[in-house]
Structures are given as structure tokens and as C-alpha cells.
Amino acid sequence: MARIVMKFGGTSMAGIERIRAVAARVKREVDSGNQVAVVVSAMAGETDRLVQLCKEAAALYDPREYDVVVASGEQVTSGLLAITLQGMGLNAKSYMGWQLPIRASGHSAALIENIDVDVLERVFDGGGIAVIPGFQGVTSEGAVATLGRGGSDTSAVALAAAMNADRCDIYTDVDGVYTTDPRIVPQARKLDMVTYEEMLELASVGAKVLQTRSVGLAMRYNMPLTVLSSFEDKPGTLIVGDHQLEESGMERNIITGIAHDKNEAMVTLTGLPDKAGTVAGIFAPLAEANVNVDMIVQSVPRTGEPSVLTFTVPTASLAHSVAELQKVQDDIGFQEILTDTNVVKISAVGVGMRSNAGIAARMFQTLAERGINILAITTSEIKVSVLIPEEYTELAVRVLHSAYGLDANREDVA
Amino acid sequence: MARIVMKFGGTSMAGIERIRAVAARVKREVDSGNQVAVVVSAMAGETDRLVQLCKEAAALYDPREYDVVVASGEQVTSGLLAITLQGMGLNAKSYMGWQLPIRASGHSAALIENIDVDVLERVFDGGGIAVIPGFQGVTSEGAVATLGRGGSDTSAVALAAAMNADRCDIYTDVDGVYTTDPRIVPQARKLDMVTYEEMLELASVGAKVLQTRSVGLAMRYNMPLTVLSSFEDKPGTLIVGDHQLEESGMERNIITGIAHDKNEAMVTLTGLPDKAGTVAGIFAPLAEANVNVDMIVQSVPRTGEPSVLTFTVPTASLAHSVAELQKVQDDIGFQEILTDTNVVKISAVGVGMRSNAGIAARMFQTLAERGINILAITTSEIKVSVLIPEEYTELAVRVLHSAYGLDANREDVA
Numbered sequence: 001m002a003r004i005v006m007k008f009g010g011t012s013m014a015g016i017e018r019i020r021a022v023a024a025r026v027k028r029e030v031d032s033g034n035q036v037a038v039v040v041s042a043m044a045g046e047t048d049r050l051v052q053l054c055k056e057a058a059a060l061y062d063p064r065e066y067d068v069v070v071a072s073g074e075q076v077t078s079g080l081l082a083i084t085l086q087g088m089g090l091n092a093k094s095y096m097g098w099q100l101p102i103r104a105s106g107h108s109a110a111l112i113e114n115i116d117v118d119v120l121e122r123v124f125d126g127g128g129i130a131v132i133p134g135f136q137g138v139t140s141e142g143a144v145a146t147l148g149r150g151g152s153d154t155s156a157v158a159l160a161a162a163m164n165a166d167r168c169d170i171y172t173d174v175d176g177v178y179t180t181d182p183r184i185v186p187q188a189r190k191l192d193m194v195t196y197e198e199m200l201e202l203a204s205v206g207a208k209v210l211q212t213r214s215v216g217l218a219m220r221y222n223m224p225l226t227v228l229s230s231f232e233d234k235p236g237t238l239i240v241g242d243h244q245l246e247e248s249g250m251e252r253n254i255i256t257g258i259a260h261d262k263n264e265a266m267v268t269l270t271g272l273p274d275k276a277g278t279v280a281g282i283f284a285p286l287a288e289a290n291v292n293v294d295m296i297v298q299s300v301p302r303t304g305e306p307s308v309l310t311f312t313v314p315t316a317s318l319a320h321s322v323a324e325l326q327k328v329q330d331d332i333g334f335q336e337i338l339t340d341t342n343v344v345k346i347s348a349v350g351v352g353m354r355s356n357a358g359i360a361a362r363m364f365q366t367l368a369e370r371g372i373n374i375l376a377i378t379t380s381e382i383k384v385s386v387l388i389p390e391e392y393t394e395l396a397v398r399v400l401h402s403a404y405g406l407d408a409n410r411e412d413v414a
Numbered sequence: 415m416a417r418i419v420m421k422f423g424g425t426s427m428a429g430i431e432r433i434r435a436v437a438a439r440v441k442r443e444v445d446s447g448n449q450v451a452v453v454v455s456a457m458a459g460e461t462d463r464l465v466q467l468c469k470e471a472a473a474l475y476d477p478r479e480y481d482v483v484v485a486s487g488e489q490v491t492s493g494l495l496a497i498t499l500q501g502m503g504l505n506a507k508s509y510m511g512w513q514l515p516i517r518a519s520g521h522s523a524a525l526i527e528n529i530d531v532d533v534l535e536r537v538f539d540g541g542g543i544a545v546i547p548g549f550q551g552v553t554s555e556g557a558v559a560t561l562g563r564g565g566s567d568t569s570a571v572a573l574a575a576a577m578n579a580d581r582c583d584i585y586t587d588v589d590g591v592y593t594t595d596p597r598i599v600p601q602a603r604k605l606d607m608v609t610y611e612e613m614l615e616l617a618s619v620g621a622k623v624l625q626t627r628s629v630g631l632a633m634r635y636n637m638p639l640t641v642l643s644s645f646e647d648k649p650g651t652l653i654v655g656d657h658q659l660e661e662s663g664m665e666r667n668i669i670t671g672i673a674h675d676k677n678e679a680m681v682t683l684t685g686l687p688d689k690a691g692t693v694a695g696i697f698a699p700l701a702e703a704n705v706n707v708d709m710i711v712q713s714v715p716r717t718g719e720p721s722v723l724t725f726t727v728p729t730a731s732l733a734h735s736v737a738e739l740q741k742v743q744d745d746i747g748f749q750e751i752l753t754d755t756n757v758v759k760i761s762a763v764g765v766g767m768r769s770n771a772g773i774a775a776r777m778f779q780t781l782a783e784r785g786i787n788i789l790a791i792t793t794s795e796i797k798v799s800v801l802i803p804e805e806y807t808e809l810a811v812r813v814l815h816s817a818y819g820l821d822a823n824r825e826d827v828a
Contacts, residue, residue, distance in 0.1 A: 016470040050490065056430040057494045058501030065500070068493035068508050072486040076464065079482035080471045086479070087472030094482050098512065099556060142513060 002166040003035040003124070007134065007156035010044035011173040012230035013077045016084070022230065023084040025171070026129065030090060035124040037163065039134045039156040040081055042073025047135075047149070063107035067136075067146045071097070074133030074152070082131045092129040095119060097136035098144065102155070104137030109148035112137055112155070115162035132159060153214035161221035168218065168225050169236075170210060175229035176237035177202065177209055179406040180258040184397045187407035191256060193238045195245050198256045199225075201349040201383045215239065242351060254352035254359065255404035258397050261345045262390060264294060265318040266375060269325070271306040271335025281332045282309065285324045291317045295345070295376040295387055306335070310376060312387060315341055343375060344393045347385040348400060360384045366403040372396055416580040417449040417538070421548065421570035424458035425587040426644035427491045430498070436644065437498040439585070440543065444504060449538040451577065453548045453570040454495055456487025461549075461563070477521035481550075481560045485511070488547030488566070496545045506543040509533060511550035512558065516569070518551030523562035526551060526569070529576035546573060567628035575635035582632065582639050583650075584624060589643035590651035591616065591623055593820040594672040598811045601821035605670060607652045609659050612670045613639075615763040615797045629653065656765060668766035668773065669818035672811050675759045676804060678708060679732040680789060683739070685720040685749025695746045696723065699738045705731045709759070709790040709801055720749070724790060726801060729755055757789060758807045761799040762814060774798045780817040786810055 006029065008022050022040075029036050041047075050070045054061045078094040085092035097104070100119055104110035123130045134152025137145045147154055153170060160168035175190060177199065182188040194202070196219035203212045209227055218225045218239065228236025245252075272278055279298070286293055291313050299308040313321045318339060325337050353359045360377075363384055367374060372395070376387040388396055401407060420443065422436050436454075443450050455461075464484045468475045492508040499506035511518070514533055518524035537544045548566025551559045561568055567584060574582035589604060591613065596602040608616070610633035617626045623641055632639045632653065642650025659666075686692050693712070700707055705727050713722040727735045732753060739751050767773045774791075777798055781788060786809070790801040802810055815821060 016467060019471065053430060053490070053494055054497055057433065057497040060501070061497045062500050065493040065496040065508055068496075068510070069490050072489045075486045075489070076467070076483050079479040080467055082479040082482075083468055083471040083475045086476050087474070094479055096482070096558075144510075 001033045001035065003163060004029060005037050005039060005156050005160040005163070005165050005168040007039040007152060007168065007170045008041065008230060009152070009170075009172045010041040010046070012171055013040055013042070013081070014044040016080070018230075019077070019080055019084050022171070023081060023088055023090075025230070026081075026085060026092075027088055027090060030129060037120060037130045037132060037159055037165075038081065039132050039152060039159060040074060040077045041134050041152045042077055046073040046076075064143055067107050067144045071133070071136040071144045071146050074135050078131045078133040085129060085131070090129055091127060092131055093123065094131045094133070096133060098138035098142070100132070102132075102137035102158075104139055104145035104147065106139060107143070107145055110137060110139070110145040112147065112158040115159060117163045120163055148213075150211035151213075153211040154217060157214045157217045157221070157223055157225065160223050161217065165223065168223055170214075170225060170227050171230040172209065172227060173230065174209060174227070175232055175234060176227050177239070177257070179256070180397055180401050181260070184260075184394050185258075185401045185407070188401065189406065189408045191237050192235070193240060193245060193248060193250060193252075194256055195242050195351050196239060197242070197382055198349050198351055199239050201347065201380065202257050202259050210239075245351070252352060253350065253405055254356050255348050255350040255406065256352070257349050258400050258404070258406065259347045259349060260393055260397055261347070262393070263315045264312045264343060264345045264387065265315045266310060266312050266340040266343045266387065267318070267321060267325070268338040268340075269309045269334045269336070270338065271333075272309055273306060273333050274301070274304050278332055278334075279309065281328060282325070282334075285328055286313070286321055289317075289320060289324050291321050291324070295378045295385070297376045309334075312343070312345070312376065342390040343387050344390045344396075345385050345387050346393070346396045346400065347383050348404060349383045351382050353382050353384070362403060363400060366399050367396060370395060370399055415447045415449065417577065418443060419451050419453060419570050419574040419577070419579050419582040421453040421566060421582065421584045422455065422644060423566070423584075423586045424455040424460070426585055427454055427456070427495070428458040430494070432644075433491070433494055433498050436585070437495060437502055437504075439644070440495075440499060440506075441502055441504060444543060451534060451544045451546060451573055451579075452495065453546050453566060453573060454488060454491045455548050455566045456491055460487040460490075478557055481521050481558045485547070485550040485558045485560050488549050492545045492547040499543060499545070504543055505541060506545055507537065508545045508547070510547060512552035512556070514546070516546075516551035516572075518553055518559035518561065520553060521557070521559055524551060524553070524559040526561065526572040529573060531577045534577055562627075564625035565627075567625040568631060571628045571631045571635070571637055571639065574637050575631065579637065582637055584628075584639060584641050585644040586623065586641060587644065588623060588641075589646055589648060590641050591653070592671070594811055594815050595674070598674075598808050599672075599815045599821070602815065603820065603822045605651050606649070607654060607659060607662060607664060607666075608670055609656050609765050610653060611656070611796055612763050612765055613653050615761065615794065616671050616673050624653075659765070666766060667764065667819055668770050669762050669764040669820065670766075671763050672814050672818070672820065673761045673763060674807055674811055675761070676807070677729045678726040678757060678759045678801065679729045680724060680726050680754040680757045680801065681732070681735060681739070682752040682754070683723045683748045683750070684752065685747075686723055687720060687747045688715070688718055692746055692748075693723065695742060696739070696748075699742055700727070700735055703731075703734060703738050705735050705738070709792045709799070711790045723748075726757070726759070726790065756804040757801050758804045758810075759799050759801050760807070760810045760814065761797050762818060763797045765796050767796050767798070776817060777814060780813050781810060784809060784813055 103114040134155040225239040517528040548569040639653040
């Protein structure tokens with residue numbers, strides 16, 4: 001007997017026929033003797049519809065009331081799944097965030113602070129199934145809270161951790177995590193196993209299978225996650241810690257995957273005076289404005305001459321960033337603010353990179369051979385990222401996927 | 415300064431533009447210095463959609479989970495109205511049934527047991543507006559409960575009573591209570607004032623402006639109700655007690671209105687043995703099955719001979735009633751069960767009837783002149799009802815409306 005959390009995304013819950021298929025999967029786990037809590041998303045498109053209604057109601061909508069409105073989508077699907085499971089003869093009940101309760105830190109992009117599992121323990125003791133709406137909790141004032149878009153993944157992992165689950169299965173509309181976007185590279189392969197850190201890097205650079213927060217949370221609690229398809233019966237991708245990966249003894253590529261992220265914009269400041277505090281004077285106001293600066297490149301001019309500074313920010317923060325920079329322009333005394341949104345960040349990710357030199361070099365070499373200009377570079381222990389012109393996205397992903405030996409049926413290349 | 419409850423129905427809440435119009439009405443009351451609680455329905459059609467989803471999920475859906483699903487419609491509109499009011503610079507917040515709380519007796523067609531007004535008092539003390547989803551409460555186990563279709567009217571009246579409101583205004587898609595259905599009689603007039611009892615009789619016989627339960631509740635607490643249009647700025651119909659009606663000194667017709675109800679089915683049992691306990695043996699099982707038997711006519715045969723019994727039941731209960739009757743058929747020994755759904759109940763209602771003889775006689779006379787056959791009759795202190803073949807519905811309503819002097823611009827007829 002295992003204790004598991006099963007989480008189903010919006011496309012899996014889109015309509016009664018699909019909910020019936022979800023219920024059949026839940027039944028199979030229960031019939032195998034497992035204790036099951038199910039976390040559900042709203043029907044696909046429903047949260048967008050509700051968000052749109054809030055925006056139409058008032059441009060500056062109140063997060064407290066926004067949460068009341070948008071949390072309703074998951075309330076509906078959890079009730080419907082409970083009804084469907086009961087119709088199959090199972091003992092299922094729904095529990096809203098305020099009923100368990102799932103304590104959340106505030107509104108609209110709240111963090112989960114604490115989950116009371118007393119109710120769940122009683123449900124399991126009675127041989128029951130708990131159906132829990134994802135994405136929602138309750139504030140200390142007793143108001144409905146939501147966790148931010150994609151928050152249902154985080155709900156599932158937090159719940160799994162709180163109830164000491166053996167694993168957390170994330171059912172979605174893809175059948176696992178791939179070496180890269182299969183729409184770009186048909187030879188992309190499904191990965192059997194990735195580590196939390198790899199998944200974090202892949203997720204943060206555009207492989208949107210799981211919400212980044214949920215992976216971080218799973219890593220913190222060492223909760224095994226599986227990403228698998230709601231629609232097909234085949235094994236998915238297991239996401240575990242380094243240790244479990246090593247124990248598995250699985251042969252792996254040095255590089256696990258290639259990701260791309262078009263949500264970065266490049267900012268270039270020209271004519272920066274060569275004096276102390278210039279760079280700090282630029283990044284401090286951006287940090288205060290909660291802008292997440294990523295790649296930074298500074299030209300190194302001759303002493304005493306003005307230099308050029310290039311960095312990237314999320315595209316959504318670009319207008320805001322430029323406004324902040326204009327405020328300090330006269331004080332700092334730089335010349336121009338140039339922006340470019342036609343850029344893409346391409347990343348190679350893999351824990352194998354730690355013990356292998358030459359990974360970055362191979363990337364630069366491969367891109368140079370195709371005449372692709374690198375605008376900025378950033379690296380972490382398990383990732384190398386480059387910023388390139390957006391028009392080269394697909395070409396760069398394909399050549400790197402191949403260069404790192406990730407193409408299916410070409411094991412010999414590695 | 416007055417303390418008021420404003421209730422808005424589904425057509426008034428159908429979409430952001432209409433919610434904005436609702437908010438403008440609320441603002442006007444607040445600007446006049448009133449303390450306002452607003453009760454809202456789900457957007458028109460939303461509750462039907464949610465009920466349909468539950469039915470598709472499982473034929474015998476669990477009332478607990480049904481309530482979770484269908485209560486979401488009002489959750490959405492209350493959040494949206496709060497956002498819209500805030501957008502107009504007003505201090506508004508939504509409070510779900512479980513947040514106040516509104517204690518309800520059980521699931522799906524729950525009664526309101528108790529409303530805690532502490533939160534509301536604090537809202538009013540702070541100059542705020544409370545937006546409350548109609549139709550919902552919370553059970554003693556902490557589960558979401560709904561009050562049955564049309565329950566938002568009841569929510570509004572119960573809330574008005576609990577918070578000692580000066581009045582409860584029901585905004586809807588008609589501009590008041592009419593002497594009869596204006597689609598049948600163009601000369602129908604809007605009534606300025608009706609009594610709770612008249613409204614109860616009119617509502618129970620098909621004038622579906624207000625949920626019957628809400629009128630009964632208003633009568634119990636002597637809460638003045640006004641039915642008025644969300645879409646037009648004109649006075650509606652005030653619903654008050656006999657006493658207030660008398661105090662108003664208003665000249666009124668003896669008959670207040672003519673209603674019709676097609677949701678009755680006629681059941682005829684033939685060949686009933688003339689022995690003690692026969693009639694009891696028929697109605698006892700129907701009562702146990704919660705079938706609401708209305709009009710009863712028994713033919714009076716010669717002693718010792720079999721008789722015929724005719725009565726009406728709600729059309730929705732007909733199949734169920736026939737099944738119950740078939741179970742006792744052999745025991746009781748009647749011959750046949752005949753049913754007819756092509757019947758309509760026509761009622762003349764008015765408190766003036768109490769002190770006036772000849773009201774029923776005029777009805778029978780008027781219908782007889784048109785050759786309309788009366789199948790059954792029932793009367794109360796302020797109502798005379800007849801069952802007639804359905805095809806005469808419009809004709810009967812028109813001639814009675816005229817016969818009782820209700821046609822507009824024909825005061826001389828009265």
C-alpha cells in the first residue's frame with residue numbers, strides 16, 4: 001500500500017467525459033490498495049475566462065476579490081470529480097482550501113504556509129478519497145486565496161509533503177519531460193528520469209511542464225514526482241534527487257535537455273561613465289522594483305572611457321524597467337537605453353556537466369559554425385545559457401540537440 | 415439613513431456591463447447615506463449549466479458535492495460585483511455563506527437556520543458594503559449548502575431580517591407584480607402594493623416573480639419587500655402586511671390578481687369501493703412520498719356503489735404518484751388510474767375577498783358564459799381556484815381579469 005497524490009491539469013478535467021477518464025485512473029490506484037488524494041485544476045480555459053471577467057470589472061482589481069472569483073473553477077471540478085467517483089461506487093468527497101484548511105500567505109500569488117492533514121487522515125482511515133481543488137487556500141483572515149497561475153502543481157506537491165505521501169503523480173497533456181521541444185526537434189526523446197535541479201533549470205528556461213515553484217518544493221521535501229499523460233497508458237518521467245538518480249545506475253547523457261525561452265528582453269545602456277557605483281546605481285532600482293535581471297555583459301573599455309552594459313529582463317517587466325532606468329539616467333549619466341525583444345535564451349541543462357569540461361565550449365563552437373551570433377552568456381553548475389537573435393531559435397535548438405547527442409536513435413553521436 | 419438589502423437576480427448579473435449597472439444602483443443607495451448589503455444571483459444560465467454538469471457526472475449525484483459545484487456561480491458574481499464597486503471608489507467586500515456564516519440545515523434545498531451578523535455590523539460600522547452570494551450557506555459540518563432553486567430571494571429576506579434592515583429590495587427583470595401575466599392580458603396593471611398573503615397565493619399559483627419561501631419569511635418578520643426593475647428607473651411593487659396596506663388607505667380592487675399554473679396534473683381513480691378508509695388509503699402513501707396533493711373532488715354516488723375520486727398533483731410528481739398508487743391498487747380495490755396533464759389552475763386572489771361574498775360565484779358564472787368546463791375547485795380565505803382544460807388558459811385569464819375589473823383604463827367596470 002502506498003499513499004499518493006494524483007494531480008490532474010485543466011485539459012484532463014475539460015468536460016465530463018474527461019473527468020470520467022480521470023476517475024477511472026483514480027479508481028485503479030484505489031483498487032490497488034493505495035490511499036489517494038486527488039488535486040484538480042479548473043477546466044481548461046475556465047481560469048482565463050474568470051481572470052478576464054475580473055479585468056473587465058475593474059482594471060485595478062482587488063486581489064482578495066480576484067481570488068474569490070478565480071478559485072471557483074477548481075471548486076467546480078473538484079465537486080464534479082467527487083460526484084463521478086461516487087457514481088463508480090467509491091467513497092469520495094471534496095475539501096476546499098478553507099475546509100482542510102490549506103493556509104496561504106496572502107492573495108493572488110500566495111505561498112502555502114501550512115496544510116492541516118487531520119481531515120485527510122480521517123478520510124484515509126475511513127477508506128475514502130479526498131478530492132482537493134488546486135490553486136487555492138485560505139488566508140489567516142479566513143479569505144479565499146489563490147497561489148498564482150499554475151499553482152495546482154504546487155498544491156499537489158505541498159499536499160504530498162504534508163501527508164507524507166510516497167509519491168506525487170502529475171497527470172497532464174504531455175507524456176513526460178523531453179530532451180527538448182518535440183515541435184522543434186522531432187527526434188526529441190522522452191526522459192525516464194531527471195533530477196529536481198535539472199527540472200528547475202529546464203522549467204525556468206521555458207520547458208513549461210511543471211510550475212517551477214512545485215519542483216522547488218518537491219526538491220525541498222525530496223518528494224518523488226512523476227509527470228505522465230492523462231490520455232495514454234505509458235510510463236512518464238520521474239523527477240528525483242541526485243542521490244536517487246545515482247542509485248538508479250542509469251546511463252545518461254552529459255546533457256539532459258535543451259530549452260529555449262522567448263520571454264527575455266535585452267536592454268543595452270550606452271555611454272556609461274567609468275566611475276565607482278555606476279553599475280550598482282543601475283541594478284539597485286531594478287531590484288527594488290522586483291525586476292529579475294538575468295544575463296549581464298559589460299564591455300571593458302580603456303580606463304576612463306565610457307562603456308556599454310547589456311543585460312536581460314523578463315519581457316513582461318521591460319516597460320517597467322525602462323521607466324525605472326529613465327528615472328536614474330541623469331544621475332548616473334549614461335547615454336541611451338536600447339531595447340530588443342527579438343532575442344531568445346537557449347540553454348543546455350544536465351547534472352553530468354559538473355564533471356565534464358568543454359560543455360560550454362561545444363555550445364559556442366556549434367553555434368559559431370552556423371554563424372549564430374551570441375549576445376550574452378550565463379552559466380550555472382548544471383546549465384549553460386546563451387542569448388541569441390530570436391530568428392535562430394529552431395536552428396540553434398536542433399543543432400545543439402544533435403551536438404550533445406540527444407537525438408533519438410543516434411546514441412553513437414554522444 | 416436606512417439599512418437595506420438589495421438583491422439582484424441572474425439577468426441583472428449577466429455580464430460585466432449589467433454588473434456595472436447594478437453597481438451604479440448600489441452606489442446611489444450608499445451615496446444617500448444608507449447601509450447596504452447586496453445579495454446576488456449567479457449569471458443567468460450559469461446555475462442551469464452547473465446543474466447539468468452534475469447530472470452528467472452521475473445520475474444520482476451526491477447533494478453535498480452538488481452544492482459545492484452549483485454554489486460557485488454566486489461566488490463568481492459576488493466577487494465581480496465587489497471588484498466593480500471598488501472600481502467606483504466604494505469600500506466593498508464579498509462574504510461567502512461560510513464566511514459570515516449563514517448556517518443552513520442541510521444540502522440542496524436547505525433552510526437557513528441562523529445568520530451571524532457580527533461581520534456585517536463591522537462592515538457597516540466601517541462604512542462598507544457587504545456583497546453576499548445568494549442561494550448558499552454552510553452546514554453544521556462546515557460543508558457548502560445551497561437553498562434550492564430561486565433561493566437567493568430567501569437569502570436576501572433572511573439577511574434583511576437578521577440585520578434588522580428597514581427594507582429588502584428585490585431587483586429583477588420585471589418592474590413589479592402585475593394583476594396578471596401581461597403577455598396574456600395587455601391591459602394588466604402593475605400593482606403598487608400587495609400583501610404577503612396575496613403574494614404567497616399569487617406565487618404559489620404561477621406568478622413567479624419571487625420564490626414562495628422568501629415571501630413567507632418576509633411575512634414572518636414583517637419585512638417590507640419591494641419588487642422592482644434592474645433595468646428601468648421606476649417604482650416597483652411594495653409587498654407588506656395587511657396592517658400596512660390598511661394604513662396606506664389605498665383604494666383597491668376586491669381582487670388583486672389572476673394567476674394561472676400549468677404545473678398541475680389531474681389524477682382520476684375510478685371504481686373506488688364504498689368502504690371506510692378508502693380515501694385515507696390513497697392519500698397516506700402520497701403524503702409519505704412527499705407528493706403535494708392540491709385539489710380534491712369526490713363524486714358522491716348512491717350508497718354502496720363505487721365512486722370516482724379526482725385530485726391534482728404537481729406535474730413533476732405525476733409519474734412518482736402513479737407508481738405509489740399502483741402499489742396500493744389491489745389493496746384498496748379501485749379500478750383505473752387516469753391521468754391528464756392538459757389542465758391549468760386559474761386563481762383569483764385578493765384580501766378584499768374576505769369581506770365580499772359572490773367572488774367565487776362570479777368566477778363560475780364568467781367561465782360558464784364562455785362554455786369553459788370546471789374540473790375541480792378549491793378556495794382559501796383570499797383565493798378561489800378552478801381547474802380547467804389547458805386550452806382555455808388565455809381565454810379564462812382574460813375574461814376573469816376583465817370580470818373582476820382589473821383591466822387598465824376600465825375602472826368603471828369594477
